[in-house]
Amino acid sequence: MYRKFFIAAITALAVTPMLTSCGDDNNTVEEEVTDAQIVPMRVFTSGVPVKIGDLNITVDHTARVSNMSDGSNDVTFTYLSGTASSAHYDMSMTVKSHSGATTQCYFTINEDMLASHCTEVGPGGTKEWDFVYNNQDRLEQIKVSGNPDWSVANFTYYMQSIGKVAYGHEGDDTPNTITISNALSKTNKGCIMLFADNYGLDIGYMHYAYYAGLLGRASVNLPAKRVFLSADKSQTDTHEYEWELKPDKMPARCTVTDLNQDDTTLGQHTIEFGW
Numbered sequence: 479m480y481r482k483f484f485i486a487a488i489t490a491l492a493v494t495p496m497l498t499s500c501g502d503d504n505n506t507v508e509e510e511v512t513d514a515q516i517v518p519m520r521v522f523t524s525g526v527p528v529k530i531g532d533l534n535i536t537v538d539h540t541a542r543v544s545n546m547s548d549g550s551n552d553v554t555f556t557y558l559s560g561t562a563s564s565a566h567y568d569m570s571m572t573v574k575s576h577s578g579a580t581t582q583c584y585f586t587i588n589e590d591m592l593a594s595h596c597t598e599v600g601p602g603g604t605k606e607w608d609f610v611y612n613n614q615d616r617l618e619q620i621k622v623s624g625n626p627d628w629s630v631a632n633f634t635y636y637m638q639s640i641g642k643v644a645y646g647h648e649g650d651d652t653p654n655t656i657t658i659s660n661a662l663s664k665t666n667k668g669c670i671m672l673f674a675d676n677y678g679l680d681i682g683y684m685h686y687a688y689y690a691g692l693l694g695r696a697s698v699n700l701p702a703k704r705v706f707l708s709a710d711k712s713q714t715d716t717h718e719y720e721w722e723l724k725p726d727k728m729p730a731r732c733t734v735t736d737l738n739q740d741d742t743t744l745g746q747h748t749i750e751f752g753w
Contacts, residue, residue, distance in 0.1 A: 518691025
């Protein structure tokens with residue numbers, strides 16, 4: 479639970495320029511603003527992006543992310559505490575798909591103003607997410623129940639950038655591994671984290687939470703290449719990334735190339751960024 483003395487410090491952050499680089503019948507929401515002020519500028523030190531591919535991000539007058547939308551979903555963040563299924567939560571995220579389905583995500587926020595837990599309730603059932611961070615406030619581990627593809631993912635850092643992702647199900651002898659080569663000459667000034675595209679890990683609706691400043695700090699350098707190796711070593715694939723930077727070193731676009739075994743191009747797409 480939050481500690482009151484964080485309020486003044488975080489409120490000051492919200493007004494100080496940063497110069498550095500489904501419905502649930504058991505739901506009852508208390509009509510009070512949560513104690514802590516979630517300020518994404520603590521994560522996005524050069525400013526919150528307004529566009530990541532087809533994802534559009536809206537920031538409100540308090541410097542918090544209020545809404546997002548993409549080709550599939552409309553996302554709303556509510557900074558109110560309450561209870562759902564008799565469990566307390568600190569804030570929530572509502573994901574409404576363009577097909578009409580609604581998913582509710584209830585977050586517990588730790589003393590560093592990052593999500594430590596999320597209960598995701600949707601048409602397909604309930605998922606329980608747990609997030610662990612290292613001493614630099616970067617994701618170290620994600621655990622999730624109710625997810626068929628994987629239940630635990632561990633992140634290994636080299637020089638404060640993700641160098642390896644190992645994921646699978648708890649109890650597996652050998653996980654799937656993704657090895658990341660980072661572009662040491664290209665600093666991640668925009669704090670971009672494309673979990674599926676760059677790091678090969680699909681975290682579902684939680685990728686929205688990252689761009690609200692809830693899932694910790696980004697890798698220091700932009701990724702240049704990722705190589706996937708399945709747990710049984712029967713499958714492998716390689717992706718390369720070409721980043722185009724603006725004059726102020728903020729990313730303008732990333733071209734993702736999927737390679738065949740002989741290094742010929744299998745597919746390619748480009749992700750645009752807006753600031």
